[in-house]
Amino acid sequence: MRAWILLAALSLSLVDVTPAVAAQGVVPGLTGSAAVRSAGDAAVRFRELTEARIARADLHTAWGTFFNDTASTGLRATHTVLNVTTTGGDYVYAPTALPPGNACLEMTTAYTPSGPKLWAWDWCGGRDTIGKVVDMDAAFQATYTTVVDGRRVYTMDEHRTSTTANTWTAYLMNYRTGAWDVFYTSTGTKDIPGSTWDFFEIYTTVNPSTGAGYFCRDLQGATIDASNMLVQQNGNWVPASPTNSSLASPPSGSRFDCPSLTFSVVHANDAWRAQVGQAQTGTSYEAEATANTLAGQAVRRNSSGASGGAVVGYVGNGTANYLQLNNITATAGTHRVTIYYASGENRSVAVSADNGTATTVSTPSTGGWDTVGSVTATLTLAAGTNTIRLANPSGWAPDIDRVVVS
Numbered sequence: 159m160r161a162w163i164l165l166a167a168l169s170l171s172l173v174d175v176t177p178a179v180a181a182q183g184v185v186p187g188l189t190g191s192a193a194v195r196s197a198g199d200a201a202v203r204f205r206e207l208t209e210a211r212i213a214r215a216d217l218h219t220a221w222g223t224f225f226n227d228t229a230s231t232g233l234r235a236t237h238t239v240l241n242v243t244t245t246g247g248d249y250v251y252a253p254t255a256l257p258p259g260n261a262c263l264e265m266t267t268a269y270t271p272s273g274p275k276l277w278a279w280d281w282c283g284g285r286d287t288i289g290k291v292v293d294m295d296a297a298f299q300a301t302y303t304t305v306v307d308g309r310r311v312y313t314m315d316e317h318r319t320s321t322t323a324n325t326w327t328a329y330l331m332n333y334r335t336g337a338w339d340v341f342y343t344s345t346g347t348k349d350i351p352g353s354t355w356d357f358f359e360i361y362t363t364v365n366p367s368t369g370a371g372y373f374c375r376d377l378q379g380a381t382i383d384a385s386n387m388l389v390q391q392n393g394n395w396v397p398a399s400p401t402n403s404s405l406a407s408p409p410s411g412s413r414f415d416c417p418s419l420t421f422s423v424v425h426a427n428d429a430w431r432a433q434v435g436q437a438q439t440g441t442s443y444e445a446e447a448t449a450n451t452l453a454g455q456a457v458r459r460n461s462s463g464a465s466g467g468a469v470v471g472y473v474g475n476g477t478a479n480y481l482q483l484n485n486i487t488a489t490a491g492t493h494r495v496t497i498y499y500a501s502g503e504n505r506s507v508a509v510s511a512d513n514g515t516a517t518t519v520s521t522p523s524t525g526g527w528d529t530v531g532s533v534t535a536t537l538t539l540a541a542g543t544n545t546i547r548l549a550n551p552s553g554w555a556p557d558i559d560r561v562v563v564s
């Protein structure tokens with residue numbers, strides 16, 4: 159009886175302290191000075207862009223949906239997550255969303271030299287800095303993302319949680335529990351006037367060897383989607399549409415220093431797409447999948463820049479150490495096989511199907527062991543189930559992230 163009373167008193171006091179969020183989780187991440195440090199130059203460049211955006215209407219570094227309903231009190235949207243690491247000092251902020259109304263937080267999907275991050279930029283109360291940041295690593299993706307049409311996505315909700323104090327709270331859908339977990343809350347007067355948005359934004363410099371922005375190579379083959387955009391009006395969630403927002407005709411990629419970048423309106427105005435180069439088609443097989451054979455010294459390694467957060471290393475340097483992808487499903491004929499890999503030096507890989515003759519493909523340095531690049535080969539596959547082996551009889555192969563068969 160005494161224990162029961164104690165328990166009841168304890169739960170009562172917990173309820174008193176946190177009545178609104180007791181049933182919800184909190185998204186892990188860094189706040190305060192640790193968040194600022196983690197975001198690094200990605201945040202510095204972001205701030206520069208935003209100041210330029212306010213001062214110069216002709217600066218075409220962003221495209222997407224702009225909201226025009228200042229009475230709205232929230233935004234929900236589903237956004238792509240890529241396993242992309244940027245190079246050359248470039249940053250990609252896409253999608254980045256500042257809800258309509260006097261929202262305090264801009265929810266930014268940021269691609270940086272240390273991998274993909276999601277942050278809340280705090281625009282209220284004179285703070286104007288990173289409020290919270292989380293690495294969108296394998297652990298994050300396992301909880302806060304799902305796959306739609308073959309693409310990994312997260313879903314955000316940000317809405318006003320106190321009218322008198324102008325408090326806004328951002329949430330992420332926890333796909334393990336089906337609940338909204340709190341990401342960050344901020345209160346105060348909004349510091350930047352004007353438009354609100356869900357758009358694609360870059361900070362880029364031209365790579366002299368390609369004539370295009372560095373990000374253009376980093377994102378080659380990538381698709382970035384913003385979809386299911388809903389705005390909250392009078393307590394109801396309604397689709398972003400031409401009555402509450404605008405979505406300009408897609409600009410050319412060359413305006414973003416990336417001629418192979420194409421923008422499209424998937425559905426006006428609640429879905430837009432950015433595509434760099436040809437869309438990735440085919441089926442993706444992770445190197446670290448448990449169905450594979452890791453022979454000899456070949457071993458799984460966690461990698462922040464890799465798809466699924468892992469690669470397989472120590473492939474090659476003799477015939478005993480190889481990676482074999484089992485259960486490759488195909489139709490009979492020749493197939494394009496794209497090998498995603500990471501390597502700090504120039505190497506090569508021998509790729510073969512069903513223990514047949516190997517084709518050797520050069521795999522130049524990607525600039526780091528957590529930076530993923532890709533090469534392609536052509537293999538003849540049989541109808542039904544096949545194996546693809548990655549090896550190198552004479553030297554080390556690069557670390558293998560995944561293989562896409564199309």
Ligand SMILES: [Ca+2]
Nearest residue numbers: 465466468559
């Ligand atoms: Ca992988």
